[in-house]
Amino acid sequence: MLWLAILLPDLPLQVFTRGLRDVPAIAITADKPGAPLIAASASAQAAGIRPGQHATSASALLPELRLHARVPRREAEALNEIASWAGRFTPRVSLSSPDAVLLEIASCLRLFGSVHDITTQVASGLAALGFHARIGLAPTPLAARWFARCGRPAGEDWLQAIDQLPLSVLEDEAACDADTRALLAGLGLHSLGEARDLPAAGLARRGAQAVRHCLARARGEMPDPRPWFEAADTFSHGLELPAPTHHSEALLFAARRLLASLEGWLQARHAAIDHCQLILEHAHRPHSRLELVLGQPCRDTAGLLTILREQLARLVLEADVGALRLIADRPLAAIARTGVLFDDVGTLREQAVLLLDRLRARLGQSSVHLLASQPDHRPESAWRQGDASCAGSPAQHTCSAHANPLAREHKGLHVRPLWLLPEPKPIERADYVLLSEAERIECGWWDDHPVHRDYYLANNTGQALCWIFQALDPPGRWFLHGYFA
DSSP, X not given: OOEEEEEOTTHHHHHHHTTOSSOOSEEEEOSSTTOOEEEEOXXXXXXXXXXXXXXXXXXXXXXXXXXXXXXXXXXXXXXXXXXXXXXXXXSOEEEETTTEEEEEOGXXXXXXXXXXXXXXXXXXXXXXXXXXXXXXXXXXXXHHHHHHHHTOOXXXXXXXXXXXXXXXXGGGGGOSOHHHHHHHHHTTOOBHHHHHTSOHHHHHHTTOHHHHHHHHHHTTSSOOXXXXXXXXXXXXXXXXXXXXXXXXXXXXXXXXXXXXXXXXXXXXXXXXXXXXXXXXXXXXXXXXXXXXXXXEEESOTHHHHHHHHHXXXXXXXXXXXXXXXXXXXXXXXXXXXXXXXXOOHHHHHHHHHHHHHHHHHHHOGGGOEEEEEOXXXXXXXXXEEEEGGGTTSHHHHHHHHHSOHHHHHTTTTOOOOSEEEEEEEEEOGGGOEEOSOOEEEEEOGGGTOOXXXXXXXXXXXXXXXXXXXXXXXXXXXXXXXXXXX
């Protein structure tokens, strides 16, 4: 087995800063009165703020410092979000309380290429989520977590590397209690190797046998079973901002973090979505809701981001936004696409559907429609207005391509203009030069709108290619019905 540990030592801080492009001076205090600082942003540390300081002295040193109390609920939700996203790499994901996620990756190395490749993708993916983590690798989960904490790579001599780790790693996962760690420090020990050399009987007499058990689990000498994480059937994750804002660019940047998380969740489930909801939470007003609708199911969130950008540009907020929540509760089965040798028709179709999605987001759902053919020889009745919201569905494409069997019958024999006039326009026959034989259309007697016409291709005096017809009913007048160019 090979374990990859994602350790987030600054998780109490990152749950506040992951939605910001430029992180200001922020510090986190423990969730009890009078507690010292437990984390500080880079800009705060540059001004002299350090973990362990009291909040009053830190505020006196840096008046513009933003202080936030630690919120364990947010940290637990962030770990669950990372675990759901990490399922895109392997189905074997386990939570390691309180600040790490463990991935067993031995079975999926061939899929991603190498250890270096999967490690690089994990790091870049976490950055897209807004998290900065330390990554460790080892054949056992506890050793991988220790290597991540100490920033040491695991090589072929990983057992020797464990012996060189400091005793402070025994704090992880409550492997040893504070009294046992104090006992080891009182004996003058500094590394795990020195602790391993102690007689087992002596440790047992002092009630410190937990050290031996912990080292045995880390070295693979004792089993270390881990419960596997199971992602929820629906996606619902939030992101709280350290300060309320109404700027669309700031909201879009924060929403991009949630969309990246949604993409990983979809890839892990081999699923797609055609609809999701972004909730903008206000402090003292009802929440604003944005419906993000796609023309066809997909799991690439680039289209959702484009639609969201259009909607935020048009949105007028009545109050500042303090938090975002993205909900996708109707996942669909993703349709796998095969590679192509020449032009990818599927990609062209996706680009067309994305254009429709952008138009609907910018102009409104009821302002964009599609045209579809229907079986009728009369030109003004051979089309109908369709719903653009189903542009990506197979049924819609079937309708457009196959609804008019008469058009397929005459394909190659008769052509139709792209621009059809709303009403035929009376013309003088002498102003046009006929370029084709007559195409007679006689139908419509069944619905009281009969037509009796002979259609021709013709050039007008401006050399435009036109579609004209002569009415066969007396007095046999000529009309212009459309343009080709």
